[in-house]
Amino acid sequence: MRAAASIGCVTDGELVERVRAGNTAAFGELVERHRGAVYRAALAALRNTADAEDVAQDALVLAFRKIAQFRGESSVRTWMVTIGWRLALSRRQNLLQRLQRLGQMLSIDGSDAGLGIAQISPAPSAERRVLDAERFAVVRREIGKLPSKLRDALLLTAAGDLTQEEIAATLEIPAATFRGRVMEARRQLKRKLR
Amino acid sequence: MKEQDLDQLIDSAAAQIVRREPSDAMTAGVMDRVNRLAPASGRPRLVWAGLAAAAVLATLVVVFHLQRTPPRMVETPPVAVRQAPARSVAPPAPAFTQNFVFEQVPRAQASSPKILPPAVVVADEQDAVVPLITIEPISSPPPIQVPGIEVASTPVEEIGIEPLHIEPLSASND
16 A cells, blocks of 8 residues: 555556556556556547557557667657557548448548447536537537547547647647647537538 | 537537447457567667677677787888878968887787877888988809819720621512
8 A cells, every 4th residue: 555655656657657666556546547548548549449459568568668768858648649649540531441441432521320439428517507418419420520630639629638749749740739639529510510 | 400519419420429438348359468578678678788798798708808918019110101181170280200210019018009199101212201221232142162073084985886787688588
């Protein structure tokens, strides 16, 4: 109990050093801290909870294997999310190719059934209760119809795990380009929802 | 619908898609795989430690071998050497000549190489100091006395050759 408390106080950089020294428990703490961010980034790309969990697990294991290559140029969270994001994009590309080979008409820009998008019911909050359920579904569907570049930027922003600069670094684009994509995504959605 | 309401609607819908938490099974799966990888990841560290130890050992062997090797004896006449000007900003010092004589150094000193200042061997005859060498003229060697050799003469008898007489074919025994 005391050990768990002490490990909870150390910084990510110190945990990385401990992992490099062979302390797998320190990596467990890193997983606890950042697994949500990695998972949500994968979910933004895949919009399927099962696929996102698979990718997030692979990403975290890959991070453990490549921990020696972490140079500290970015935060540990950004580094792990970037690994997860790249794996998720690869998975998304594979899914698209597989579906195209099967001849199924997939609308990546289409309905929730496209990539097996999870049916997410609104959480019971005061804000969401006000919203009309039908209109809410329409918005989600319209988000799915956005071009992938715009949709990725919008959903990573909505995840709320990274700053704009960190998301831009993850997407490997300038921060201004990222902000432009988010604005363009909003503009297109508003035009369709009016 | 107002602009602000639309923004709120978009944000909420996007958040519903991605703001979820992974299951505990995912974390357990990660740690299970990590614990299986951990012993394997320790192996390269052992390999590197072994290689480092081997490198240190090899270095020690080479140093020990070099210490036991006798220093080379170099016998050369004194060579005129002019030291190269220093690379400092100070104005170049006037050139001077200095003779270095290579001598055999004791074994203990030979193991520690001395670092000499950079020097330039001057080929110019004006700066070179060449010791005078006296060359004696080559004298002709004294003649070699060889005792007389007596050769025994053997008399040759005269050979009497009779004239050859050839008989005609018809007078043969056939």
